[in-house]
Amino acid sequence: MAFGILHLRNLFAVVMLSGIYSLLSAGLFVTLDAVDVAFTEAAVGGGIATMLMLAMLSLVGDAERTREGDFRVVPLLLVLATGALLLYGTLDMPDYGDANAPINKHVVPRYLEESGKEIGVPNVVTSVLASYRGYDTMGELSVIFTAGVGVLLLIGRFRRPGGGK
Numbered sequence: 001m002a003f004g005i006l007h008l009r010n011l012f013a014v015v016m017l018s019g020i021y022s023l024l025s026a027g028l029f030v031t032l033d034a035v036d037v038a039f040t041e042a043a044v045g046g047g048i049a050t051m052l053m054l055a056m057l058s059l060v061g062d063a064e065r066t067r068e069g070d071f072r073v074v075p076l077l078l079v080l081a082t083g084a085l086l087l088y089g090t091l092d093m094p095d096y097g098d099a100n101a102p103i104n105k106h107v108v109p110r111y112l113e114e115s116g117k118e119i120g121v122p123n124v125v126t127s128v129l130a131s132y133r134g135y136d137t138m139g140e141l142s143v144i145f146t147a148g149v150g151v152l153l154l155i156g157r158f159r160r161p162g163g164g165k
Contacts, residue, residue, distance in 0.1 A: 001020070001021050001026075002018055002021075004017055004023075005018060006015050009063065010062055010063060011057055011060075011061075011062045011063065012054075012062040014058060015050060015054055016050075018049075018050070018053070019045075019046050019049075019050035021045075022041055022042070022045030022046040022049070022050070023042060023045075023046040025041050025045065026039075026041040026042035026045070026046060028040040031039060034128050036125065037086055040137075042090040044141075044144065048144070048145075048148075052148040052151075052152070055152060056151065056152060056155060059152070059155045059156055060155060111124055111127075111132070112124060112151060115127040115128065115131075115132075118131075119131045119132075
């Protein structure tokens with residue numbers, strides 16, 4: 001599916017394929033018993049992101065416009081540098097499943113022992129997602145929504161007569 005997205009020139013088809021990819025990822029998360037992650041992927045990736053991209057397409061059109069010989073090195077170098085920094089940042093992370101990782105020594109035992117008393121919900125996963133992580137998730141969604149609205153406003157500004165171009 002990723003290769004199909006890369007090779008298509010019709011942006012509507014690209015948006016539809018990326019939405020399908022998100023829904024397939026949500027199905028994969030369900031089979032891995034991560035229903036909470038699957039719900040978020042289906043809602044944000046398959047729903048909200050697809051709708052924002054479709055709204056953007058209504059402003060810019062559905063065909064990719066390319067110029068021959070218009071290869072830009074600076075964006076490529078910026079992406080490569082960002083990727084290298086992100087990979088460098090993972091070198092400090094503990095090994096996957098390490099029982100001596102800080103999260104397994106401090107956070108997880110507290111959640112397992114105290115969440116039932118603190119929250120009043122017997123299911124630990126539900127108490128973590130609904131209470132401890134609730135404000136975090138709301139903040140993430142606010143950032144995504146604000147970024148989407150900002151992009152749509154910028155694109156709309158450049159499409160209006162006298163709005164910037």
